[in-house]
Amino acid sequence: xxxxxxxxxxxxxxxxxxxxxxxxxxxxxxxxxxxxxxxxxxxxxxxxxxxxxxxxxxxxxxxxxxxxxxxxxxxxxxxxxxxxxxxxxxxxxxxxxxxxxxxxxxxxxxxxxxxxxxxxxxxxxxxxxxxxxxxxxxxxxxxx
Amino acid sequence: xxxxxxxxxxxxxxxxxxxxxxxxxxxxxxxxxxxxxxxxxxxxxxxxxxxxxxxxxxxxxxxxxxxxxxxxxxxxxxxxxxxxxxxxxxxxxxxxxxxxxxxxxxxxxxxxxxxxxxxxxxxxxxxxxxxxxxxxxxxxxxxxxxxxxxxxxxxxxxxxxxxxxxxxxxxxxxxxxxxxxxxxxxxxxxxxxxxxxxxxxxxxxxxxxxxxxxxxxxxxxxxxxxxxxxxxxxxxxxxxxxxxxxxxxxxxxxxxxxxxxxxxxxxxxxxxxxxxxxxxxxxxxxxxxxxxxxxxxxxxxxxxxxxxxxxxxxxxxxxxxxxxxxxxxxxxxxxxxxxxxxxxxxxxxxxxxxxxxxxxxxxxxxxxxxxxxxxxxxxxxxxxxxxxxx
Numbered sequence: 001x002x003x004x005x006x007x008x009x010x011x012x013x014x015x016x017x018x019x020x021x022x023x024x025x026x027x028x029x030x031x032x033x034x035x036x037x038x039x040x041x042x043x044x045x046x047x048x049x050x051x052x053x054x055x056x057x058x059x060x061x062x063x064x065x066x067x068x069x070x071x072x073x074x075x076x077x078x079x080x081x082x083x084x085x086x087x088x089x090x091x092x093x094x095x096x097x098x099x100x101x102x103x104x105x106x107x108x109x110x111x112x113x114x115x116x117x118x119x120x121x122x123x124x125x126x127x128x129x130x131x132x133x134x135x136x137x138x139x140x141x142x143x144x
Numbered sequence: 145x146x147x148x149x150x151x152x153x154x155x156x157x158x159x160x161x162x163x164x165x166x167x168x169x170x171x172x173x174x175x176x177x178x179x180x181x182x183x184x185x186x187x188x189x190x191x192x193x194x195x196x197x198x199x200x201x202x203x204x205x206x207x208x209x210x211x212x213x214x215x216x217x218x219x220x221x222x223x224x225x226x227x228x229x230x231x232x233x234x235x236x237x238x239x240x241x242x243x244x245x246x247x248x249x250x251x252x253x254x255x256x257x258x259x260x261x262x263x264x265x266x267x268x269x270x271x272x273x274x275x276x277x278x279x280x281x282x283x284x285x286x287x288x289x290x291x292x293x294x295x296x297x298x299x300x301x302x303x304x305x306x307x308x309x310x311x312x313x314x315x316x317x318x319x320x321x322x323x324x325x326x327x328x329x330x331x332x333x334x335x336x337x338x339x340x341x342x343x344x345x346x347x348x349x350x351x352x353x354x355x356x357x358x359x360x361x362x363x364x365x366x367x368x369x370x371x372x373x374x375x376x377x378x379x380x381x382x383x384x385x386x387x388x389x390x391x392x393x394x395x396x397x398x399x400x401x402x403x404x405x406x407x408x409x410x411x412x413x414x415x416x417x418x419x420x421x422x423x424x425x426x427x428x429x430x431x432x433x434x435x436x437x438x439x440x441x442x443x444x445x446x447x448x449x450x451x452x453x454x455x456x457x458x459x460x461x462x463x464x465x466x467x468x469x470x471x472x473x474x475x476x477x478x479x480x481x482x483x484x485x486x487x488x489x490x491x492x493x494x495x496x497x498x499x500x501x502x503x504x505x506x507x508x509x510x511x512x513x514x515x516x517x518x519x520x521x522x523x524x525x526x527x528x529x530x531x532x533x534x
Protein backbone atom coordinates (compact mmCIF):
# COMPACT_ATOMS: atom_id res chain seq x y z
CA UNK A 1 0.00 0.00 0.00
CA UNK A 2 0.96 3.63 -0.27
CA UNK A 3 3.13 4.97 2.47
CA UNK A 4 1.15 7.75 4.15
CA UNK A 5 0.96 10.76 1.89
CA UNK A 6 2.75 9.25 -1.08
CA UNK A 7 0.99 10.01 -4.36
CA UNK A 8 0.75 7.28 -6.97
CA UNK A 9 3.83 7.14 -9.20
CA UNK A 10 3.64 6.22 -12.88
CA UNK A 11 4.63 2.63 -13.61
CA UNK A 12 6.33 3.00 -16.96
CA UNK A 13 6.20 0.12 -19.41
CA UNK A 14 8.08 -0.62 -22.63
CA UNK A 15 5.85 1.71 -24.63
CA UNK A 16 5.69 4.62 -22.18
CA UNK A 17 9.20 4.59 -20.73
CA UNK A 18 10.42 7.30 -23.16
CA UNK A 19 7.75 9.69 -21.87
CA UNK A 20 8.85 9.48 -18.25
CA UNK A 21 12.56 9.49 -19.14
CA UNK A 22 11.84 12.64 -21.14
CA UNK A 23 10.14 14.26 -18.16
CA UNK A 24 13.20 13.53 -16.03
CA UNK A 25 15.24 15.41 -18.68
CA UNK A 26 12.73 18.32 -18.55
CA UNK A 27 11.34 17.45 -21.95
CA UNK A 28 7.74 16.82 -23.02
CA UNK A 29 7.86 14.08 -25.64
CA UNK A 30 5.00 12.92 -27.85
CA UNK A 31 4.90 10.02 -30.32
CA UNK A 32 4.82 10.98 -33.99
CA UNK A 33 3.82 8.43 -36.60
CA UNK A 34 6.45 8.10 -39.29
CA UNK A 35 3.77 7.00 -41.79
CA UNK A 36 0.94 9.55 -41.41
CA UNK A 37 3.00 12.13 -39.48
CA UNK A 38 0.30 12.68 -36.86
CA UNK A 39 1.00 12.93 -33.13
CA UNK A 40 -0.73 10.65 -30.60
CA UNK A 41 -1.10 10.81 -26.84
CA UNK A 42 -1.05 8.90 -24.56
CA UNK A 43 1.64 6.66 -26.05
CA UNK A 44 0.34 3.38 -27.45
CA UNK A 45 1.60 0.37 -29.39
CA UNK A 46 0.34 1.70 -32.73
CA UNK A 47 -0.65 4.99 -34.29
CA UNK A 48 -4.23 5.86 -33.25
CA UNK A 49 -4.79 7.50 -36.65
CA UNK A 50 -3.48 5.00 -39.19
CA UNK A 51 -2.45 1.91 -37.25
CA UNK A 52 1.21 2.15 -38.23
CA UNK A 53 3.67 0.54 -35.83
CA UNK A 54 6.40 3.03 -36.77
CA UNK A 55 6.28 5.69 -34.07
CA UNK A 56 9.05 7.88 -32.73
CA UNK A 57 9.09 10.23 -29.75
CA UNK A 58 9.85 13.86 -30.43
CA UNK A 59 9.98 16.95 -28.26
CA UNK A 60 7.05 19.37 -28.47
CA UNK A 61 7.09 23.04 -27.53
CA UNK A 62 5.18 22.53 -24.31
CA UNK A 63 2.91 25.42 -25.24
CA UNK A 64 -0.81 24.99 -25.40
CA UNK A 65 -4.24 26.14 -24.31
CA UNK A 66 -6.62 24.95 -21.66
CA UNK A 67 -9.19 22.76 -23.43
CA UNK A 68 -11.18 22.17 -20.26
CA UNK A 69 -10.53 21.92 -16.54
CA UNK A 70 -12.09 21.11 -13.21
CA UNK A 71 -11.37 22.35 -9.72
CA UNK A 72 -11.34 19.26 -7.57
CA UNK A 73 -12.99 19.95 -4.21
CA UNK A 74 -13.11 16.41 -2.88
CA UNK A 75 -10.13 14.08 -2.96
CA UNK A 76 -10.70 10.68 -4.52
CA UNK A 77 -7.34 9.44 -3.33
CA UNK A 78 -6.17 9.95 0.25
CA UNK A 79 -2.79 11.13 -0.90
CA UNK A 80 -4.43 14.23 -2.42
CA UNK A 81 -6.51 15.08 0.68
CA UNK A 82 -4.21 17.98 1.58
CA UNK A 83 -4.16 19.35 -1.98
CA UNK A 84 -7.83 20.25 -2.43
CA UNK A 85 -8.83 22.39 -4.13
CA UNK A 86 -6.53 21.51 -7.01
CA UNK A 87 -6.92 21.84 -10.75
CA UNK A 88 -6.95 19.09 -13.34
CA UNK A 89 -6.89 20.26 -16.93
CA UNK A 90 -6.81 18.91 -20.42
CA UNK A 91 -4.22 20.97 -22.26
CA UNK A 92 -4.47 21.12 -26.05
CA UNK A 93 -0.93 21.28 -27.36
CA UNK A 94 -0.12 23.85 -30.06
CA UNK A 95 1.41 21.21 -32.33
CA UNK A 96 -1.86 19.52 -33.34
CA UNK A 97 -5.57 20.32 -32.95
CA UNK A 98 -7.22 17.93 -30.52
CA UNK A 99 -3.95 16.64 -29.08
CA UNK A 100 -4.58 16.84 -25.34
CA UNK A 101 -2.51 16.03 -22.27
CA UNK A 102 -3.96 15.69 -18.77
CA UNK A 103 -2.09 17.47 -16.00
CA UNK A 104 -2.49 19.76 -13.03
CA UNK A 105 -2.36 23.50 -13.49
CA UNK A 106 0.02 24.60 -10.79
CA UNK A 107 1.15 27.89 -9.24
CA UNK A 108 -2.02 29.66 -10.30
CA UNK A 109 -5.05 31.03 -8.44
CA UNK A 110 -8.08 29.03 -9.59
CA UNK A 111 -9.94 32.26 -10.33
CA UNK A 112 -7.49 33.06 -13.13
CA UNK A 113 -8.07 29.90 -15.14
CA UNK A 114 -10.40 29.75 -18.08
CA UNK A 115 -10.91 27.65 -21.16
CA UNK A 116 -8.51 28.90 -23.82
CA UNK A 117 -5.98 30.21 -21.30
CA UNK A 118 -2.42 29.96 -22.57
CA UNK A 119 -0.23 27.51 -20.65
CA UNK A 120 3.27 26.07 -20.80
CA UNK A 121 4.79 22.88 -19.53
CA UNK A 122 6.78 22.75 -16.35
CA UNK A 123 8.14 19.77 -14.49
CA UNK A 124 7.37 18.64 -10.97
CA UNK A 125 10.04 16.64 -9.18
CA UNK A 126 8.45 14.00 -6.97
CA UNK A 127 11.62 12.36 -5.78
CA UNK A 128 11.97 9.16 -7.76
CA UNK A 129 10.00 10.47 -10.75
CA UNK A 130 9.14 13.69 -12.57
CA UNK A 131 5.72 14.75 -13.84
CA UNK A 132 5.01 17.11 -16.73
CA UNK A 133 2.71 19.83 -15.35
CA UNK A 134 1.38 23.10 -16.77
CA UNK A 135 1.29 26.71 -15.59
CA UNK A 136 -0.19 29.87 -17.04
CA UNK A 137 1.96 31.53 -19.72
CA UNK A 138 1.90 34.67 -21.85
CA UNK A 139 2.93 32.94 -25.05
CA UNK A 140 0.94 33.28 -28.24
CA UNK A 141 0.10 30.06 -30.06
CA UNK A 142 2.90 28.84 -32.31
CA UNK A 143 1.94 28.32 -35.93
CA UNK A 144 1.04 24.74 -36.76
CA UNK B 145 -34.91 -6.75 -34.44
CA UNK B 146 -35.68 -9.30 -37.11
CA UNK B 147 -32.85 -9.04 -39.61
CA UNK B 148 -30.90 -11.85 -38.01
CA UNK B 149 -33.88 -14.20 -38.13
CA UNK B 150 -36.23 -14.14 -35.19
CA UNK B 151 -38.14 -11.08 -34.10
CA UNK B 152 -37.00 -10.38 -30.54
CA UNK B 153 -39.28 -9.14 -27.78
CA UNK B 154 -39.05 -8.25 -24.10
CA UNK B 155 -41.47 -10.61 -22.37
CA UNK B 156 -40.98 -9.59 -18.76
CA UNK B 157 -39.18 -7.21 -16.42
CA UNK B 158 -38.40 -7.37 -12.72
CA UNK B 159 -36.78 -5.66 -9.77
CA UNK B 160 -35.43 -6.59 -6.37
CA UNK B 161 -36.24 -4.37 -3.42
CA UNK B 162 -34.26 -1.12 -3.82
CA UNK B 163 -32.56 0.06 -0.64
CA UNK B 164 -30.17 2.73 0.60
CA UNK B 165 -29.00 0.96 3.74
CA UNK B 166 -27.65 -2.38 4.78
CA UNK B 167 -25.49 -4.79 2.83
CA UNK B 168 -27.82 -7.16 1.02
CA UNK B 169 -26.25 -10.20 -0.58
CA UNK B 170 -25.86 -9.89 -4.33
CA UNK B 171 -27.30 -13.38 -4.85
CA UNK B 172 -30.43 -12.50 -2.91
CA UNK B 173 -30.85 -9.27 -4.85
CA UNK B 174 -30.33 -11.02 -8.17
CA UNK B 175 -32.77 -13.83 -7.40
CA UNK B 176 -35.36 -11.27 -6.33
CA UNK B 177 -35.17 -9.46 -9.67
CA UNK B 178 -34.98 -12.64 -11.75
CA UNK B 179 -38.00 -14.27 -10.10
CA UNK B 180 -39.93 -11.01 -10.44
CA UNK B 181 -39.15 -10.89 -14.17
CA UNK B 182 -40.04 -14.56 -14.67
CA UNK B 183 -43.35 -14.02 -12.84
CA UNK B 184 -44.05 -10.95 -14.96
CA UNK B 185 -43.51 -12.98 -18.14
CA UNK B 186 -45.39 -16.00 -16.88
CA UNK B 187 -42.33 -18.18 -17.29
CA UNK B 188 -40.33 -20.40 -14.96
CA UNK B 189 -36.58 -20.75 -14.62
CA UNK B 190 -36.78 -23.98 -16.63
CA UNK B 191 -37.75 -21.92 -19.69
CA UNK B 192 -34.45 -19.99 -19.62
CA UNK B 193 -31.66 -21.18 -21.93
CA UNK B 194 -29.54 -18.01 -22.06
CA UNK B 195 -28.17 -15.63 -19.42
CA UNK B 196 -26.39 -12.30 -20.06
CA UNK B 197 -25.18 -10.17 -17.20
CA UNK B 198 -23.15 -7.01 -16.81
CA UNK B 199 -20.78 -6.41 -13.94
CA UNK B 200 -17.72 -4.45 -12.92
CA UNK B 201 -16.13 -7.79 -12.07
CA UNK B 202 -13.14 -8.36 -9.86
CA UNK B 203 -13.77 -7.78 -6.18
CA UNK B 204 -16.75 -5.48 -6.78
CA UNK B 205 -19.95 -6.43 -4.97
CA UNK B 206 -22.20 -6.52 -7.99
CA UNK B 207 -23.74 -9.00 -10.46
CA UNK B 208 -23.00 -12.69 -9.88
CA UNK B 209 -21.63 -14.39 -13.00
CA UNK B 210 -24.11 -16.05 -15.36
CA UNK B 211 -23.43 -19.62 -14.29
CA UNK B 212 -23.84 -18.57 -10.67
CA UNK B 213 -27.35 -17.35 -11.47
CA UNK B 214 -27.95 -20.53 -13.46
CA UNK B 215 -27.07 -22.62 -10.43
CA UNK B 216 -29.16 -20.47 -8.08
CA UNK B 217 -32.16 -20.78 -10.38
CA UNK B 218 -31.76 -24.54 -10.95
CA UNK B 219 -31.42 -24.27 -14.72
CA UNK B 220 -30.13 -27.51 -16.28
CA UNK B 221 -28.15 -26.04 -19.17
CA UNK B 222 -27.50 -22.80 -21.02
CA UNK B 223 -27.07 -22.77 -24.78
CA UNK B 224 -25.77 -19.17 -24.73
CA UNK B 225 -24.44 -16.91 -21.99
CA UNK B 226 -22.00 -14.08 -21.41
CA UNK B 227 -20.47 -12.11 -18.58
CA UNK B 228 -20.06 -8.58 -19.88
CA UNK B 229 -17.44 -6.43 -18.22
CA UNK B 230 -17.61 -2.81 -17.17
CA UNK B 231 -16.37 -1.45 -20.48
CA UNK B 232 -19.70 -2.06 -22.26
CA UNK B 233 -22.81 0.12 -22.43
CA UNK B 234 -23.83 -0.39 -18.76
CA UNK B 235 -26.71 -2.69 -17.86
CA UNK B 236 -28.32 -2.35 -21.29
CA UNK B 237 -25.34 -4.31 -22.67
CA UNK B 238 -26.81 -7.55 -21.29
CA UNK B 239 -30.11 -6.93 -23.05
CA UNK B 240 -28.30 -6.04 -26.28
CA UNK B 241 -26.30 -9.27 -26.17
CA UNK B 242 -29.45 -11.22 -25.31
CA UNK B 243 -31.35 -9.67 -28.23
CA UNK B 244 -28.56 -10.66 -30.62
CA UNK B 245 -28.39 -14.20 -29.23
CA UNK B 246 -32.17 -14.71 -29.38
CA UNK B 247 -32.35 -13.12 -32.82
CA UNK B 248 -29.64 -15.42 -34.11
CA UNK B 249 -31.16 -18.50 -32.52
CA UNK B 250 -28.29 -19.15 -30.12
CA UNK B 251 -30.88 -19.38 -27.36
CA UNK B 252 -34.66 -18.97 -27.28
CA UNK B 253 -35.37 -17.26 -23.95
CA UNK B 254 -32.70 -15.19 -22.30
CA UNK B 255 -32.51 -13.81 -18.78
CA UNK B 256 -30.68 -10.51 -18.31
CA UNK B 257 -29.75 -8.86 -15.04
CA UNK B 258 -27.71 -6.07 -13.55
CA UNK B 259 -27.11 -6.17 -9.82
CA UNK B 260 -25.30 -3.36 -8.06
CA UNK B 261 -24.72 -2.30 -4.48
CA UNK B 262 -23.83 0.99 -2.86
CA UNK B 263 -20.46 -0.48 -2.09
CA UNK B 264 -19.74 -1.32 -5.74
CA UNK B 265 -21.49 1.70 -7.21
CA UNK B 266 -20.11 4.49 -5.07
CA UNK B 267 -17.30 5.64 -7.30
CA UNK B 268 -16.84 8.90 -5.43
CA UNK B 269 -15.49 7.15 -2.36
CA UNK B 270 -11.99 8.02 -1.19
CA UNK B 271 -9.63 5.24 -2.07
CA UNK B 272 -6.00 4.54 -1.67
CA UNK B 273 -4.49 4.06 -5.09
CA UNK B 274 -1.72 1.53 -5.54
CA UNK B 275 1.69 3.16 -5.07
CA UNK B 276 2.48 2.65 -8.76
CA UNK B 277 -0.13 3.27 -11.45
CA UNK B 278 0.32 1.36 -14.71
CA UNK B 279 -1.50 1.22 -18.01
CA UNK B 280 -3.70 4.17 -18.84
CA UNK B 281 -3.72 5.20 -15.18
CA UNK B 282 -0.05 6.17 -15.24
CA UNK B 283 -1.18 9.32 -17.10
CA UNK B 284 -4.01 10.13 -14.68
CA UNK B 285 -3.55 8.76 -11.15
CA UNK B 286 -0.33 10.70 -10.36
CA UNK B 287 -2.33 13.89 -11.02
CA UNK B 288 -5.10 13.09 -8.56
CA UNK B 289 -7.49 12.06 -11.31
CA UNK B 290 -9.70 9.49 -9.56
CA UNK B 291 -13.34 8.60 -8.98
CA UNK B 292 -13.91 6.79 -12.26
CA UNK B 293 -15.29 9.23 -14.85
CA UNK B 294 -16.44 11.91 -12.40
CA UNK B 295 -13.69 14.39 -13.29
CA UNK B 296 -14.10 13.75 -17.02
CA UNK B 297 -17.77 14.62 -16.61
CA UNK B 298 -16.87 17.82 -14.78
CA UNK B 299 -14.60 18.83 -17.66
CA UNK B 300 -17.23 17.90 -20.27
CA UNK B 301 -19.81 20.05 -18.48
CA UNK B 302 -17.49 23.05 -18.50
CA UNK B 303 -16.40 22.54 -22.10
CA UNK B 304 -19.93 22.07 -23.41
CA UNK B 305 -21.18 25.40 -22.11
CA UNK B 306 -18.04 27.18 -23.33
CA UNK B 307 -18.16 25.61 -26.79
CA UNK B 308 -21.87 25.17 -27.53
CA UNK B 309 -23.49 27.82 -25.35
CA UNK B 310 -26.46 27.41 -23.09
CA UNK B 311 -25.78 27.48 -19.37
CA UNK B 312 -25.37 25.26 -16.35
CA UNK B 313 -29.15 25.66 -15.90
CA UNK B 314 -29.44 23.08 -18.68
CA UNK B 315 -27.80 20.52 -16.43
CA UNK B 316 -30.04 21.59 -13.58
CA UNK B 317 -33.12 20.91 -15.67
CA UNK B 318 -32.09 17.27 -16.08
CA UNK B 319 -31.74 16.97 -12.30
CA UNK B 320 -35.06 18.73 -11.65
CA UNK B 321 -36.82 16.59 -14.22
CA UNK B 322 -35.71 13.38 -12.52
CA UNK B 323 -37.28 14.51 -9.26
CA UNK B 324 -40.44 15.73 -10.97
CA UNK B 325 -41.07 12.28 -12.42
CA UNK B 326 -39.94 10.50 -9.25
CA UNK B 327 -42.80 12.12 -7.34
CA UNK B 328 -44.99 9.72 -9.34
CA UNK B 329 -42.89 6.59 -8.70
CA UNK B 330 -43.50 4.99 -5.29
CA UNK B 331 -40.24 3.01 -5.61
CA UNK B 332 -38.00 6.03 -6.26
CA UNK B 333 -35.42 7.08 -3.67
CA UNK B 334 -35.92 10.86 -3.87
CA UNK B 335 -39.55 11.84 -4.33
CA UNK B 336 -39.41 15.51 -3.35
CA UNK B 337 -39.21 18.07 -6.17
CA UNK B 338 -36.19 20.38 -6.24
CA UNK B 339 -35.60 23.87 -7.63
CA UNK B 340 -32.69 25.37 -9.53
CA UNK B 341 -31.70 27.04 -6.27
CA UNK B 342 -31.50 23.61 -4.63
CA UNK B 343 -29.43 22.40 -7.57
CA UNK B 344 -26.93 25.26 -7.42
CA UNK B 345 -26.81 25.02 -3.64
CA UNK B 346 -25.80 21.37 -3.68
CA UNK B 347 -22.29 20.28 -2.78
CA UNK B 348 -19.54 20.98 -5.31
CA UNK B 349 -17.66 17.79 -6.13
CA UNK B 350 -15.33 19.06 -8.82
CA UNK B 351 -16.27 22.51 -10.05
CA UNK B 352 -18.51 22.80 -12.08
CA UNK B 353 -19.83 19.32 -11.28
CA UNK B 354 -22.33 19.28 -8.39
CA UNK B 355 -23.53 16.33 -6.35
CA UNK B 356 -26.95 16.75 -7.99
CA UNK B 357 -25.31 16.14 -11.40
CA UNK B 358 -24.48 12.63 -10.15
CA UNK B 359 -26.75 9.63 -9.73
CA UNK B 360 -27.44 8.08 -6.36
CA UNK B 361 -25.97 4.70 -5.38
CA UNK B 362 -28.42 2.06 -4.16
CA UNK B 363 -28.56 -1.67 -3.53
CA UNK B 364 -30.69 -3.17 -6.28
CA UNK B 365 -31.03 -5.71 -9.03
CA UNK B 366 -32.94 -5.28 -12.24
CA UNK B 367 -33.83 -8.12 -14.64
CA UNK B 368 -35.52 -8.65 -18.00
CA UNK B 369 -36.54 -11.63 -20.12
CA UNK B 370 -36.02 -11.54 -23.89
CA UNK B 371 -37.42 -14.16 -26.23
CA UNK B 372 -38.80 -14.57 -29.72
CA UNK B 373 -42.12 -13.08 -30.80
CA UNK B 374 -43.34 -16.64 -31.49
CA UNK B 375 -42.47 -17.84 -27.99
CA UNK B 376 -44.03 -14.77 -26.39
CA UNK B 377 -47.37 -15.14 -28.15
CA UNK B 378 -49.12 -16.90 -25.28
CA UNK B 379 -47.25 -15.37 -22.34
CA UNK B 380 -48.75 -13.35 -19.51
CA UNK B 381 -48.07 -9.80 -20.59
CA UNK B 382 -48.01 -8.10 -24.01
CA UNK B 383 -44.63 -8.55 -25.65
CA UNK B 384 -42.68 -5.37 -26.41
CA UNK B 385 -40.73 -5.56 -29.65
CA UNK B 386 -36.99 -4.80 -29.82
CA UNK B 387 -37.20 -2.69 -32.98
CA UNK B 388 -33.51 -1.81 -33.29
CA UNK B 389 -30.28 -1.67 -31.33
CA UNK B 390 -26.86 -0.21 -31.94
CA UNK B 391 -23.53 0.25 -30.23
CA UNK B 392 -21.29 3.25 -30.81
CA UNK B 393 -17.75 4.06 -29.75
CA UNK B 394 -16.65 7.05 -31.80
CA UNK B 395 -13.17 7.56 -33.20
CA UNK B 396 -10.08 7.08 -31.03
CA UNK B 397 -12.44 6.02 -28.24
CA UNK B 398 -11.56 7.12 -24.72
CA UNK B 399 -13.22 9.05 -21.90
CA UNK B 400 -10.53 11.76 -22.08
CA UNK B 401 -8.70 11.65 -25.40
CA UNK B 402 -11.44 10.79 -27.92
CA UNK B 403 -12.00 12.83 -31.06
CA UNK B 404 -15.42 13.86 -29.74
CA UNK B 405 -14.81 14.83 -26.13
CA UNK B 406 -18.31 16.20 -25.57
CA UNK B 407 -20.44 13.47 -27.15
CA UNK B 408 -18.25 10.37 -27.15
CA UNK B 409 -19.93 7.67 -29.23
CA UNK B 410 -23.50 8.93 -28.80
CA UNK B 411 -23.69 10.49 -32.26
CA UNK B 412 -22.53 7.49 -34.36
CA UNK B 413 -24.57 5.19 -32.10
CA UNK B 414 -27.72 7.24 -32.66
CA UNK B 415 -27.14 7.48 -36.41
CA UNK B 416 -26.87 3.70 -36.69
CA UNK B 417 -29.86 3.14 -34.39
CA UNK B 418 -32.18 5.22 -36.57
CA UNK B 419 -30.79 3.68 -39.76
CA UNK B 420 -31.81 0.25 -38.45
CA UNK B 421 -35.11 1.24 -36.86
CA UNK B 422 -38.60 1.06 -38.40
CA UNK B 423 -39.43 4.37 -36.69
CA UNK B 424 -37.81 7.81 -36.37
CA UNK B 425 -37.09 10.20 -33.51
CA UNK B 426 -40.36 11.97 -34.34
CA UNK B 427 -42.26 8.77 -33.50
CA UNK B 428 -40.83 8.44 -29.98
CA UNK B 429 -43.38 8.76 -27.18
CA UNK B 430 -41.01 8.22 -24.24
CA UNK B 431 -37.23 8.60 -23.85
CA UNK B 432 -35.31 6.70 -21.19
CA UNK B 433 -31.77 8.06 -21.43
CA UNK B 434 -28.91 7.32 -19.08
CA UNK B 435 -28.38 9.90 -16.35
CA UNK B 436 -25.45 8.65 -14.33
CA UNK B 437 -24.33 12.23 -14.92
CA UNK B 438 -26.54 15.01 -16.26
CA UNK B 439 -24.12 15.65 -19.14
CA UNK B 440 -24.84 12.18 -20.51
CA UNK B 441 -28.58 12.78 -20.85
CA UNK B 442 -28.13 16.08 -22.68
CA UNK B 443 -25.68 14.40 -25.07
CA UNK B 444 -28.15 11.64 -25.93
CA UNK B 445 -31.06 14.04 -26.46
CA UNK B 446 -29.03 15.96 -29.03
CA UNK B 447 -27.34 12.90 -30.54
CA UNK B 448 -30.67 11.14 -31.05
CA UNK B 449 -31.92 14.21 -32.88
CA UNK B 450 -34.64 15.41 -30.53
CA UNK B 451 -32.94 18.76 -31.05
CA UNK B 452 -29.81 19.84 -32.86
CA UNK B 453 -26.34 19.80 -31.32
CA UNK B 454 -26.10 22.82 -29.03
CA UNK B 455 -29.86 23.44 -29.13
CA UNK B 456 -30.82 21.76 -25.87
CA UNK B 457 -30.89 25.05 -23.94
CA UNK B 458 -33.70 26.50 -26.07
CA UNK B 459 -35.39 23.20 -26.82
CA UNK B 460 -35.84 22.12 -23.20
CA UNK B 461 -37.97 25.23 -22.59
CA UNK B 462 -37.14 25.62 -18.92
CA UNK B 463 -37.70 21.89 -18.40
CA UNK B 464 -41.27 21.83 -19.71
CA UNK B 465 -40.38 19.81 -22.81
CA UNK B 466 -39.29 16.75 -20.81
CA UNK B 467 -41.53 17.06 -17.73
CA UNK B 468 -44.80 15.26 -17.04
CA UNK B 469 -47.18 16.53 -19.71
CA UNK B 470 -44.33 17.66 -21.98
CA UNK B 471 -43.73 16.74 -25.62
CA UNK B 472 -40.95 14.27 -24.79
CA UNK B 473 -41.42 12.60 -21.40
CA UNK B 474 -37.88 11.81 -20.21
CA UNK B 475 -36.75 9.32 -17.58
CA UNK B 476 -40.28 8.75 -16.37
CA UNK B 477 -39.33 6.61 -13.34
CA UNK B 478 -36.97 9.27 -12.01
CA UNK B 479 -33.83 7.90 -13.64
CA UNK B 480 -30.75 7.09 -11.65
CA UNK B 481 -30.64 10.64 -10.30
CA UNK B 482 -33.85 10.14 -8.33
CA UNK B 483 -34.83 6.45 -8.43
CA UNK B 484 -31.30 5.21 -7.73
CA UNK B 485 -28.38 3.87 -9.66
CA UNK B 486 -29.54 0.53 -11.04
CA UNK B 487 -26.90 1.05 -13.71
CA UNK B 488 -28.69 1.09 -16.99
CA UNK B 489 -31.10 -1.81 -17.22
CA UNK B 490 -33.89 0.05 -15.38
CA UNK B 491 -34.16 2.42 -18.37
CA UNK B 492 -35.15 -0.54 -20.55
CA UNK B 493 -37.52 -1.91 -17.94
CA UNK B 494 -39.26 1.45 -17.65
CA UNK B 495 -39.55 1.73 -21.44
CA UNK B 496 -41.18 -1.72 -21.54
CA UNK B 497 -43.60 -0.82 -18.73
CA UNK B 498 -44.53 2.45 -20.47
CA UNK B 499 -45.20 0.71 -23.80
CA UNK B 500 -47.34 -1.87 -21.96
CA UNK B 501 -49.28 0.89 -20.20
CA UNK B 502 -48.33 -0.42 -16.76
CA UNK B 503 -46.91 2.76 -15.21
CA UNK B 504 -49.82 3.97 -13.10
CA UNK B 505 -49.54 7.62 -12.05
CA UNK B 506 -46.56 8.22 -14.29
CA UNK B 507 -47.99 6.51 -17.38
CA UNK B 508 -47.48 8.46 -20.60
CA UNK B 509 -50.81 8.27 -22.47
CA UNK B 510 -50.76 6.00 -25.53
CA UNK B 511 -47.02 5.33 -25.34
CA UNK B 512 -46.14 2.96 -28.18
CA UNK B 513 -42.51 3.77 -29.02
CA UNK B 514 -39.66 4.29 -26.56
CA UNK B 515 -35.95 4.89 -27.01
CA UNK B 516 -33.43 3.70 -24.45
CA UNK B 517 -29.77 4.70 -24.30
CA UNK B 518 -26.97 3.79 -21.95
CA UNK B 519 -23.54 5.09 -21.03
CA UNK B 520 -21.43 7.65 -22.88
CA UNK B 521 -17.87 8.13 -24.04
CA UNK B 522 -16.42 5.06 -25.76
CA UNK B 523 -19.11 2.60 -24.62
CA UNK B 524 -22.46 3.75 -25.97
CA UNK B 525 -25.49 1.56 -26.61
CA UNK B 526 -29.10 2.29 -27.52
CA UNK B 527 -32.30 0.47 -28.32
CA UNK B 528 -35.73 1.28 -29.73
CA UNK B 529 -38.64 -0.70 -28.31
CA UNK B 530 -42.23 -0.51 -29.49
CA UNK B 531 -45.63 -2.08 -29.15
CA UNK B 532 -46.27 -5.09 -31.37
CA UNK B 533 -47.97 -4.30 -34.67
CA UNK B 534 -51.73 -4.63 -34.91
